[in-house]
Amino acid sequence: MNDTGTPHVPVHEPPDTDLKARACRVLEHLDAVLPDVDAFYGDLHEYPELSGQEAHTAAEVARRLEAEGYEVSRDIGGHGVVGRLRNGEGPMVLLRGDMDALPVEEKTGLPYASQVKTEDGEPVMHACGHDVHTACLVGTAALMARSRDAWRGTVLVVGQPAEETAKGAKAMLEDGLYARFGTPDAVLGQHTAPLPVGALMHREGVTMMGSASVRIRLFGRGAHGAQPELSVDPVVLGACVVLRLQTIVSRELSPLEAAVVTVGRFQAGTRANVIPDEALLEVTVRTEDEAVQARVLAAIERIVKGEALASGSPKPPEVEVELSTPVNRNDPALLRKVQAAHAEWFGQAALVPGVLVTASEDFPFFAQGPERPVPTAYWYVGITPLKTWAEAPGTTPMEKVAHVPGPHSPFYAPDRAGSLRKGCESLTVAALACLHGGTTPTDH
Ligand SMILES: [Zn+2]
Ligand SMILES: [Zn+2]
CATH class of the missing domain: 3.40.630.10 (Zn peptidases)
Incomplete structure (x- = not known):
């Protein structure tokens, strides 16, 4: 010292x-x-x-x-x-x-x-x-x-x-x-x-670390909050996406591959009794290595598409890499x-x-x-x-x-x-x- x-x-x-x-x-x-x-x-x-x-x-x-x-x-x-x-x-x-x-x-x-x-x-x-x-x-x-x-x-x-x-x-x-x-x-x-x-x-x-920002639009079907059976709820879909994204670092990368996946923005809906028709997520990705970044970005896209499919989204989600630094x-x-x-x-x-x-x-x-x-x-x-x-x-x-x-x-x-x-x-x-x-x- x-x-x-x-x-x-x-x-x-x-x-x-x-x-x-x-x-x-x-x-x-x-x-x-x-x-x-x-x-x-x-x-x-x-x-x-x-x-x-x-x-x-x-x-x-x-x-x-x-x-x-x-x-x-x-x-x-x-x-x-x-x-x-x-x-x-x-x-x-x-x-x-x-x-x-x-x-x-x-x-x-x-x-x-x-x-x-x-x-x-x-x-x-x-x-x-x-x-x-x-x-x-x-x-x-x-x-x-x-x-x-x-x-x-x-x-x-x-x-x-x-x-x-x-x-x-x-x-x-x-x-x-x-x-x-x-x-x-x-x-x-x-x-x-x-x-x-x-x-x-x-x-x-x-x-x-290198960084990438990913913007995700999830599509559902809006309905009265009291009639969920008529909806495809993008809030529930978004929640599933947020949780499942956590498995990229914990389950898909090696413990020796440093990376961060953070959902910093999750926006949907206006009030309690309305099921909205879409949700917006923004995710920041940090990795120590370009190849790991490519794998993480591919995993995000795969998970988002898979969850949208599982929820019965009326149309495929949009996944866009907005900004990245080496x-x-x-x-x-x-x-x-x-x-x-x-x-x-x-x-x-x-x-x-x-x-x-x-x-x-x-x-x-x-x-x-x-x-x-x-x-x-x-x-x-x-x-x-x-x-x-x-x-x-x-x-x-x-x-x-x-x-x-x-x-x-x-x-x-x-x-x-x-x-x-x-x-x-x-x-x-x-x-x-x-x-x-x-x-x-x-x-x-
Ligand atoms: Zn600064
Ligand atoms: Zn600075």
Whole structure:
């Protein structure tokens, strides 16, 4: 155990001894950069924008990148921003930050809490920490621009819209991200996590599950609630479907194949004495593996059709996969490189063992290159204030995580100074690990 109360992770990668020296040269500008990162974060947090509506956020990202000398392109796949900094021969590294917020009413009580509501009265909050991601992305971009003699290659800074709706990354790629700016050699992304501020978590292989949303329409025959014999009741049919879907994970998959099947929406009927004529179900599916996802989706379709048949539905059900995101799978070599760089910079004690996260991301779309897969690495940066962490009940990290506000909670409140500093450092150090070294200071 270490000062964050979490166990150590052994890192077997040989140390990149030169990395620390390069990181020192780049991060000596951090104190100069942080005040603007902090101001930008405060602005983003107080005035969050929903997915697809990130106009102000994108404009501010673009303005800051331009001020640091980046070639900036706007409106890529919606409000996407790309800043390119070409700095000699070397690899191209894409740094991705997502910019959108959630329809959540903030309850943190912070002086800079969001009070924003949409025109429809919907509250908006940066409840997933994307304000930290965006502020640190811009901070890292500034650091790289101010220390060009410490590295060689190209940095592609990507402010991505619409992550929460899983549309933004795909839209940017479809709008020619790689065709216009080139296919990167590495794509790096980080996400805030309810770990103690300063802790980092990496997982080799699958780090987040892939997801699919399935919309199901079940058809029955409506009747008076007192005359069930005249109906085909879609409520009973729907209830059978909900229960039977539970057998996919418990009876059809191996205990070693991780998956989730959740019916999050079941809508039917208007009042007690009316048997409706249809029911709507929405199901979310999470799996660790694409092949398992295909099996689960096929099982859902088979069960829904079978139950409709058993109930005597007047017409076949509709089963539609509405949205899916790939499994977020880290490139093993790239992840090890990033993890070793973080161990080198932050010390081994800052790294906590990686766990598989059942939530999903649209980040893995960046791995889909035009000709071949692009190596991606995605890790977590702790943002929980140390006092909150210390006071949380439990002894193991997972026990404590259950008692501190996490992403999508109305109480998600990152330690402002610590999260921004560590977030800039982690992204910068990871980028440097993937780029070539610059000139040595004695060359000047
Ligand atoms: Zn989120
Ligand atoms: Zn998020």
